[in-house]
Amino acid sequence: MRKLISILLTSICLLFLTACTNQLTEIKKAISGIDSTANKAANAISKDAHTVRAIEIEYKNEIFTINDLFESILRDIQWEYENFNELQELKVRGTWKENLFESYQFTEEQKSKLITEGKVTVEFQLIDNQISSDSAVVKLSLNGEKLVDETGEKALELLYDSYISTH
Incomplete structure (x- = not known):
């Protein structure tokens, strides 16, 4: 047993x-x-995407890369790169960082909320390894409310001026 x-x-x-x-x-x-x-x-995340982030921008006698630009003006950055039949599109999302869009003169209360809840979206196309200003769109929203909604050359100037003011 x-x-x-x-x-x-x-x-x-x-x-x-x-x-x-x-x-x-x-x-x-x-x-x-x-x-x-x-x-x-x-x-x-192809070599093309890394190449796009390395594209140099010349603005007001300063030279910087697309990567440098967004790393210095945004927090929590998310990159979205698409390449459709030679049309390159870049969408960058991030959280607002102090001094971004200074010309809008946000209140102190808004600034304190923007630090954690300010969502920035930047979209543009690249033509011949240059940012197409016609396609540029820059948005800043706080709890669903748009605080910044710019397009074209003005949108890019907002970003570039923010970069230059931090350097």
Whole structure:
């Protein structure tokens, strides 16, 4: 009887271990799939996107890159780059940073809220590795209310002037 119980327990343990091994194999496959997807996503940030961020801007005798511009004027930056049949579009989102859009003279109460809740969106197209001022759109919203909504050359000047004032 003891041998039977011992054999039965051993069989149950083997079945359990076999099931665990199968689960472990499935987990390894899932992790491998996640790793593969992560690598594809990392490669999706193509050389073109990095090249776009390295484009130089010359404004008021200053030279800086698109990356320098946004890194200095925004917090929590999110980059979205699209390339449709040679039409390059860049959308940059971030959180408001002190001194951005100074000409709008925000109240102290607004400034304190903008630090955590001020959402900035900048969109533009690139033509021949230059920002198309005609396509530029700059928006700042606070709790759904638009505080800044500029387009064209004025939109870019707001950004560039903010950059220059921080350097």
